[in-house]
Amino acid sequence: MRGRLLAIPLAAAALVAAGCGGEETTGLDGASRSNGRELFVPTCGSCHTLAEAGTAGTVGPNLDEALGYPCKQGFAEDTIYSVVLGQIDLAQGTMPADLVTGQDAVDVAAYVASVAGKDIEGCEPSGGGGGGTTTAAATTETSG
Numbered sequence: 001m002r003g004r005l006l007a008i009p010l011a012a013a014a015l016v017a018a019g020c021g022g023e024e025t026t027g028l029d030g031a032s033r034s035n036g037r038e039l040f041v042p043t044c045g046s047c048h049t050l051a052e053a054g055t056a057g058t059v060g061p062n063l064d065e066a067l068g069y070p071c072k073q074g075f076a077e078d079t080i081y082s083v084v085l086g087q088i089d090l091a092q093g094t095m096p097a098d099l100v101t102g103q104d105a106v107d108v109a110a111y112v113a114s115v116a117g118k119d120i121e122g123c124e125p126s127g128g129g130g131g132g133t134t135t136a137a138a139t140t141e142t143s144g
């Protein structure tokens with residue numbers, strides 16, 4: 001099973017990273033995860049389970065599982081971000097492509113990458129390095 005999940009999406013992600021998108025976006029660093037969450041729930045949640053978003057769709061894979069295991073294997077958040085963005089853009093299989101585009105797609109991908117599978121033991125967001133175990137910043141700001 002190892003590696004199977006990521007094989008195709010990573011190829012897709014490479015295309016996105018190469019700049020096929022056209023539109024200017026902030027990329028992962030400037031993405032609005034709160035906007036991503038707001039878009040994810042109605043746009044993706046009907047088909048995908050994602051614990052943090054509170055969605056329970058079963059048409060597509062459970063994203064906590066699909067993306068949590070790669071996370072546990074040590075893929076960085078920006079890699080998972082690229083996978084999600086690639087899937088949104090090119091949509092393998094039966095998932096509709098371009099449900100969100102441009103900055104919205106970036107925001108959704110950044111949101112998903114930041115929360116997917118975080119309940120899975122061993123999946124630690126954003127690398128961090130050595131030390132602090134008390135920085136699980138799970139608070140959601142009410143912005144905007």
Ligand code: HEC
Nearest residue numbers: 005043044047059060061066084087092093094095099100
């Ligand atoms: C109409 C249902 C549907 C909607 C809406 C949908 N998806 Fe999907 N998604 C799927 C299906 C089905 C798959 C599995 C694709 C396949 O391999 O056939 C999938 C696969 C994925 C994957 C790859 C998971 C893996 O195993 O690597 C990601 C990531 C993903 N979707 C994210 C999203 C995001 C983000 C959105 C919202 C912008 C979204 N999906 C909206 C049905 C949907």
